[in-house]
Amino acid sequence: xxxxxxxxxxxxxxxxxxxxxxxxxxxxxxxxxxxxxxxxxxxxxxxxxxxxxxxxxxxxxxxxxxxxxxxxxxxxxxxxxxxxxxxxxxxxxxxxxxxxxxxxxxxxxx
Amino acid sequence: xxxxxxxxxxxxxxxxxxxxxxxxxxxxxxxxxxxxxxxxxxxxxxxxxxxxxxxxxxxxxxxxxxxxxxxxxxxxxxxxxxxxxxxxxxxxxxxxxxxxxxxxxxxxxxxxx
Numbered sequence: 001x002x003x004x005x006x007x008x009x010x011x012x013x014x015x016x017x018x019x020x021x022x023x024x025x026x027x028x029x030x031x032x033x034x035x036x037x038x039x040x041x042x043x044x045x046x047x048x049x050x051x052x053x054x055x056x057x058x059x060x061x062x063x064x065x066x067x068x069x070x071x072x073x074x075x076x077x078x079x080x081x082x083x084x085x086x087x088x089x090x091x092x093x094x095x096x097x098x099x100x101x102x103x104x105x106x107x108x109x110x
Numbered sequence: 111x112x113x114x115x116x117x118x119x120x121x122x123x124x125x126x127x128x129x130x131x132x133x134x135x136x137x138x139x140x141x142x143x144x145x146x147x148x149x150x151x152x153x154x155x156x157x158x159x160x161x162x163x164x165x166x167x168x169x170x171x172x173x174x175x176x177x178x179x180x181x182x183x184x185x186x187x188x189x190x191x192x193x194x195x196x197x198x199x200x201x202x203x204x205x206x207x208x209x210x211x212x213x214x215x216x217x218x219x220x221x222x223x
Contacts, residue, residue: 033211042200042214043154088153090212096142096204098212102153 006089006104014109019076021104023089024069030092032072034063037086037103046074046087081110112137116201116215123222129174129188131218133201136182141203143184144212145176148198160184196222 007022025032031050035043047063049056049072056063062075076083086105090098113136123129135141142161146154156169158176166176173192177185184201198219202212 035212035214040198040217040219042216043202043212045211045213048211096207096210097144097156097159099156100146100154105151 006087006101008104009102010105010107012107012109013079015079015081017079017108019079019083019106019108021074021087021106023072023074023091023101025072025089025091025099026070027093029067030094030096032063032065032092033090033098034061034072034074035088035090035100037088039085043088076106079106079108081108084108112203112213114201114203114213114215116199116218118218119216120219121221123191123220125193125222126190129186129191129195129220131186131199131201131220133184133186133215134182135184135203138182138203138205140181140206142206143178144202144204145184145186146200146202148200148217150197154200157186191222193222196220 005024029051031048033048034046036046037043047056047058049063049065060077065072084107086103088100088103090100092098115134144159145157148154158168160166160178163178174188198217200217201215204210204212
């Protein structure tokens with residue numbers, strides 16, 4: 001299975017701190033994506049990183065990919081209360097269909 | 111721009127009743143379409159995906175079925191709901207060519223009593 005697993009399952013921080021979430025996957029990938037989900041809503045795509053890329057930035061988000069360790073991390077810098085949400089990684093390998101992990105629940109306290 | 115719609119937003123149904131959830135996409139052609147189910151506090155379970163009209167692939171054998179009668183319409187159905195069918199159902203589309211990001215609808219919260 002291509003399934004990614006996020007770590008930690010839950011993360012609680014103060015506003016202004018950085019939040020780091022990790023994702024591991026099992027087999028070789030074509031790309032890895034990160035999504036955000038607010039409670040009771042659909043998922044929103046954040047960043048897609050391809051297997052030949054090592055780092056990608058988007059605003060306060062930084063994603064890294066280490067294919068040798070089959071892992072990725074999502075860093076949110078200077079977190080805000082509005083960043084409170086669940087974050088999922090999804091990996092695509094031989095099949096173009098992304099496989100989602102169980103997510104990390106992030107709570108940012110104001 | 112592309113948009114994806116799902117309805118209804120919430121649904122409460124008795125055990126044994128039928129189900130029909132609809133998903134439509136605007137602003138794109140020939141999308142790959144997906145149905146996911148998400149249990150409370152859990153990840154996404156892929157139920158069905160479709161690469162074209164009438165083409166449905168099932169990932170998990172269960173009490174549900176899917177149909178794609180039009181290019182941008184994806185329907186999730188059941189003839190008789192079970193308690194275990196309760197959950198949050200998400201539809202998503204993905205551009206052709208694969209290996210692209212998915213775009214999700216707002217979801218349908220289904221409660222089977």
